[in-house]
Amino acid sequence: MTSRWQQALYTTEGINSEGLEGHAYVPGGLKVQTSSPLNSHPGTNPEQLLSLSLSTCLEATLEAIEREHQLPHTAAVRVQVAFIGERAHYEFLVNAQIKIDGVDFKTAQELTAEAEKRCCVSQLLAGSQNYTVETVTKFTDN
Amino acid sequence: MTSRWQQALYTTEGINSEGLEGHAYVPGGLKVQTSSPLNSHPGTNPEQLLSLSLSTCLEATLEAIEREHQLPHTAAVRVQVAFIGERAHYEFLVNAQIKIDGVDFKTAQELTAEAEKRCCVSQLLAGSQNYTVETVTKFTDN
Incomplete structure (x- = not known):
């Protein structure tokens, strides 16, 4: 994008390529299991x-x-x-x-x-x- | 608050009572260590x-x-x-x-x-x- 991004003190990212019942992660960082709030499967949301x-x-x-x-x-x-x-x-x-x-x-x-x-x-x-x-x-x- | 909250399909909560260098948690659920993005301490943000x-x-x-x-x-x-x-x-x-x-x-x-x-x-x-x-x-x- 533009110069505001280039002036950042810090940037990070999160990725979910699986779905609601899957995992989301920060490359090299926190990884969490995710699940629907409407079932009892383990995971956050x-x-x-x-x-x-x-x-x-x-x-x-x-x-x-x-x-x-x-x-x-x-x-x-x-x-x-x-x-x-x-x-x-x-x-x-x-x-x-x-x-x-x-x-x-x-x-x-x-x-x-x-x-x-x-x-x-x-x-x-x-x-x-x-x-x-x-x-x-x-x-x-x- | 009001009736919109009472009609919720699901409610949850997260608490941080420590600070940026501390922990945040969902009662009975996910707990994460947190730290400033501007230092190298372990933790998410x-x-x-x-x-x-x-x-x-x-x-x-x-x-x-x-x-x-x-x-x-x-x-x-x-x-x-x-x-x-x-x-x-x-x-x-x-x-x-x-x-x-x-x-x-x-x-x-x-x-x-x-x-x-x-x-x-x-x-x-x-x-x-x-x-x-x-x-x-x-x-x-x-």
């Missing part, structure tokens, strides 16, 4: 991999923000993903819960807002109405 | 996890589309992710390459367009200018 990507990205961003504010690192992130819809019209819902102990709730909300804006995966999802972020004092199910 | 999520989602969608068109399953998906920017202003670039052997290039492009529209992870990224999808006859670096 796009929903789980997205939840791990987003939770780690938000957590890393919060860690940097806490450091910038001279706060201890207490933030924790839980990302829930739901698979909804019907044949040929499926969607994912994605909700991130951010819990930051040791600061008041208003401060936690401000740090959440900053992380939502700065986290690279969050930026990619920001155009979707199915993506939400909330500050919580305790992780709770949707 | 949000970039790789996103590439695995998107490549598996697109591949699963293509598998379904091939079946609907009575085509053999030959599609393969490679997702490249680049980390660009500078302190506090980072972004990811995401490019998916779709290769479908055994059909002419125009057909491959039509199947690509359908997969891009139907794949749930692709839908979530669709609002971002940093996300691109291309049909290729061979995987090539950006």
Whole structure:
């Protein structure tokens, strides 16, 4: 593509050439078995991999923000993903819960807002109405 | 949240409460060690996890589309992710390459367009200018 790719600090890739019941891998790196979320076969799935990507990205961003504010690192992130819809019209819902102990709730909300804006995966999802972020004092199910 | 979550066919979650150098996990499922893409510590990172999520989602969608068109399953998906920017202003670039052997290039492009529209992870990224999808006859670096 273009110069933005050439200025990258880091590039990586993932490949799936098998299918939903198969394997996905990073050349020279992580390899995972994948399976449909709708059966009990062993393996992970796009929903789980997205939840791990987003939770780690938000957590890393919060860690940097806490450091910038001279706060201890207490933030924790839980990302829930739901698979909804019907044949040929499926969607994912994605909700991130951010819990930051040791600061008041208003401060936690401000740090959440900053992380939502700065986290690279969050930026990619920001155009979707199915993506939400909330500050919580305790992780709770949707 | 709301009724859309309650109608889910499947829900899952991922948690990271450690940081970029730590672990992320699905309760009762996949656990991965994570590390910064900018050092050589062992572990995966949000970039790789996103590439695995998107490549598996697109591949699963293509598998379904091939079946609907009575085509053999030959599609393969490679997702490249680049980390660009500078302190506090980072972004990811995401490019998916779709290769479908055994059909002419125009057909491959039509199947690509359908997969891009139907794949749930692709839908979530669709609002971002940093996300691109291309049909290729061979995987090539950006």
